[in-house]
Amino acid sequence: MSDRGWGAVLRLADFRLLWIGSTLSALGSQLTGLALPLFVLQQTGSPTAAGLVATARMLVSYVVQLPGGVMADRFDRRAILLAADTGRAASLAGVGVVALARPDGTVWLIVALMSLEGMLTTLANLASTAAVPQLVPERQRPAALALGHAQHNAVLLVGPLIGAVLYRLHPAVPFVLDALSYLVALGLLLRVRTPLGGGRRVAASVRGDIALGLRFVVRSRYLLLMIGWSALMNFATAGVSFVLVLVVGSRNGGLSLGVSLTVMAAAGLAGAVLAPRFRDVDEDRLIRTATALIVVLGVTGALSPGPTALTVCTAGVAFLSPLIVVPKNARVYALVPDELMGRVQSSLFLIGGSLYPFATFVTGRLVETGSARSAMWVYAGVFAMVLVISVIPQFRRSAALAAVADRR
Structure with a gap:
């Protein structure tokens, strides 16, 4: 049996925990990716406001890229991931509360919450990407990277459809489930024992x-x-x-x-x-x-x-x-x-x-x-x-x- 295929990489326990957690988080993000503009459009009636949320999130992600890379090297990467999952769960839970209460004039609150989520996602992506060599031997890294591509395309296949169904049940449901996905990822991360690197200034x-x-x-x-x-x-x-x-x-x-x-x-x-x-x-x-x-x-x-x-x-x-x-x-x-x-x-x-x-x-x-x-x-x-x-x-x-x- 090859030691460089998907099966061999997923037998690496700590990598498997992180990969499952990131898959759940990515699926949750696909659920809210559809629900968010629909909810803002429904609340405000403004396509501009619906686009503003996604634009603000993207801009924040670009602004924090280079400082985020510094953080992934200066600080313990496991701690960054723990903090990011906690913050993202809180942000999405906040949007879920807004979707439940449906107060007027909340678009700027949603912009702030989703911008925070975008910033933390950028930091988490940089920390997890930088941590791969700590978890996966060099000969198995191509398979690990291929798993990342598989994850991306798999959630694209099922995420939008599930998100649409859940949104019809109630606009808050996709956001609450996305928050829960981060909490599950957090629990899996707590079981990782391999040092993920970082901490060098x-x-x-x-x-x-x-x-x-x-x-x-x-x-x-x-x-x-x-x-x-x-x-x-x-x-x-x-x-x-x-x-x-x-x-x-x-x-x-x-x-x-x-x-x-x-x-x-x-x-x-x-x-x-x-x-x-x-x-x-x-x-x-x-x-x-x-x-x-x-x-x-x-x-x-x-x-x-x-x-x-x-x-x-x-x-x-x-x-x-x-x-x-x-x-x-x-x-x-x-x-x-x-x-x-x-x-x-x-x-x-x-x-x-x-x-x-x-x-x-x-x-x-x-x-x-x-x-x-x-x-x-x-x-x-x-x-x-x-x-x-x-x-x-x-x-x-x-x-x-x-x-x-x-x-x-």
Whole structure:
């Protein structure tokens, strides 16, 4: 039996506890992701207010990324996770109380509570991501990362539907269950015995610690290329998905869009299931081949931007993405020392995801001023740029391993 598949990773007791807890939390977040804008819209009658809550939460998450990376390195990561789960449970319970009482003029209270939840989620994500090397041996990290992709796509499959059903029972139900999911995750975390790292202060100030992390990234050609690669990949993937939403939603209605998004999530889950099975093949060849296929899918969507073709295109991208992302992220763990892991990961999340929030706006403008076809040609071109980065020698596995050897 392989010691590098999902089963072997889940036999690591402490990792299993954290993974189950994070899965429950992610499912809870999917429940409230649908319920929150519906409740605010119902309370205020204002689409602007409904969008304000999500925007404020996103902005807070971006603002705390780099300081959050410092915290994940300076403080005990287990303590950060415990505090984050406690605070998130309280925040969601507060929104649940608001949904039960339905007082007037509470939109700013909801903004504050969800912004707090977003900040704590960012801190928790950084601490848990930085803690993976403490829990999982290097040879098993690709499987652990693939489990993360599987978790994301699995909750996308079932979360919105369950959330809609629960919201119809009562608007407070999804928020209360989300709060309970954090409490369960907290209980599981209390059973983790492995030290999760952190607790090392290097610079005299938070600004100095941030600068240390950024300097480490800047001095690594691999990490610099990784940031550019991630920014383009995230932007194009989000853009293609929104083209699907616009085309299918406008032509075939909500039910067909739901089917298309379900197919996309199922394809992503299938890709995450298969990703660990490719661990013995040439990683760079796999990454180049999968990226080239994504370029082909983008071109196919541009040539035939109908609902069926776009569903196939986005599903194909979702299926291939874990095959590319898993080995790339595993190399980051091998390259970065534990005392800098939080800061480097926060830099990758912040800068690598910097273009992501603009994808829907850019896509909307491209479709409005041109067509879905022109939008897909743009994203096929961005995927081609990703492919070019993938063949640069400094972005290959040999370069990452050489950087690890030099650091040691």
